[in-house]
Amino acid sequence: MITIKTVGIIGAGQMGAGISQVCAQSGYDVLLYDQSADAVKASLVRIEKGLNRLVEKEAISDADAQSAKARLMPAGSVQDLKDCDLVIEAATENEQVKNAIFKSVCEHLKPEAYLASNTSSISITRLAAATDRPGKFIGLHFMNPVPIMKLVEIIRGIATDTSTYEMGIEFARSLGKTTAVAEDFPAFIVNRILIPMINEAIYTLYEGVGTVDAIDTGLKLGANHPMGPLELADFIGLDTVLAVMNVLYDGLSDSKYRPCPLLVKYVEAGWLGRKVGRGFYDYRGEKPVPTR
Numbered sequence: 001m002i003t004i005k006t007v008g009i010i011g012a013g014q015m016g017a018g019i020s021q022v023c024a025q026s027g028y029d030v031l032l033y034d035q036s037a038d039a040v041k042a043s044l045v046r047i048e049k050g051l052n053r054l055v056e057k058e059a060i061s062d063a064d065a066q067s068a069k070a071r072l073m074p075a076g077s078v079q080d081l082k083d084c085d086l087v088i089e090a091a092t093e094n095e096q097v098k099n100a101i102f103k104s105v106c107e108h109l110k111p112e113a114y115l116a117s118n119t120s121s122i123s124i125t126r127l128a129a130a131t132d133r134p135g136k137f138i139g140l141h142f143m144n145p146v147p148i149m150k151l152v153e154i155i156r157g158i159a160t161d162t163s164t165y166e167m168g169i170e171f172a173r174s175l176g177k178t179t180a181v182a183e184d185f186p187a188f189i190v191n192r193i194l195i196p197m198i199n200e201a202i203y204t205l206y207e208g209v210g211t212v213d214a215i216d217t218g219l220k221l222g223a224n225h226p227m228g229p230l231e232l233a234d235f236i237g238l239d240t241v242l243a244v245m246n247v248l249y250d251g252l253s254d255s256k257y258r259p260c261p262l263l264v265k266y267v268e269a270g271w272l273g274r275k276v277g278r279g280f281y282d283y284r285g286e287k288p289v290p291t292r
């Protein structure tokens with residue numbers, strides 16, 4: 001097993017930024033890459049603000065925040081990740097996109113390095129099979145927001161070596177996370193349960209059973225959920241929610257996983273949730289306003 005010192009992160013969206021932050025805070029050097037250089041810049045600014053807030057709240061010292069910032073570096077190309085010990089892919093939830101990323105990473109990355117995907121639902125076995133190192137490939141499924149959520153789901157593909165699996169567990173623990181091990185089935189454990197519940201909430205809205213506010217208030221106060229399912233869908237990103245439902249529907253061939261047509265329509269409209277300013281709520285004003 002090689003020692004992990006430098007971690008490459010691909011995809012500088014909400015998850016890539018969060019994973020980069022916790023890795024840097026835990027002492028790893030981090031190289032962050034995205035096909036959009038602006039996304040990398042925006043993420044680094046967001047991480048810096050996040051670290052400053054932790055200092056203000058006295059959750060971490062100023063010295064720790066400064067050293068975490070110093071460990072975070074932008075990468076201009078996939079080639080820049082060649083000396084990383086572990087590369088974690090956190091790009092858009094699309095199998096073709098992920099396969100293309102891993103293919104180009106493998107052209108440059110040193111052979112002893114590990115690969116991981118933060119996919120919410122896609123088969124780790126299939127993603128691994130399309131790389132040059134299926135034994136060194138693992139699913140590390142972080143939760144959103146990464147700096148706050150304690151869990152990392154560990155998914156072992158059929159070809160994942162035991163030493164890679166052990167590295168995954170050890171690495172997640174070194175970030176202060178608790179692990180839950182899932183078999184490689186569509187959407188694993190957390191999203192197999194969570195995303196169909198969100199899809200059902202969207203059906204409830206679609207069929208006019210309740211308003212956005214009634215559905216979210218119902219689950220918050222009636223089931224003690226910290227966030228309502230529609231608010232949570234907006235937070236995850238409706239494109240990601242739809243992608244996971246499609247993986248469940250295709251992978252398990254059961255009509256109970258049919259994505260709600262209203263979810264499909266929102267994604268087609270580009271109403272992807274909080275990250276674009278509009279989903280089941282409108283985020284462009286001072287306070288989120290329900291749209292239905």
Ligand code: NAI
Binds near residue numbers: 091118235
């Ligand atoms: P996002 O939409 O915020 O960010 C995705 C990023 O990937 C974008 O910055 C985009 O430019 C980049 N990207 C797309 N194609 C690329 C390519 N070919 N090369 C480099 N970068 C590329 O998405 P988010 O929410 O950060 O999700 C990323 C991954 O994490 C997905 O696989 C998702 O399923 C997973 N995930 C998401 C969670 C959530 O709550 N949003 C929770 C856990 C996992």
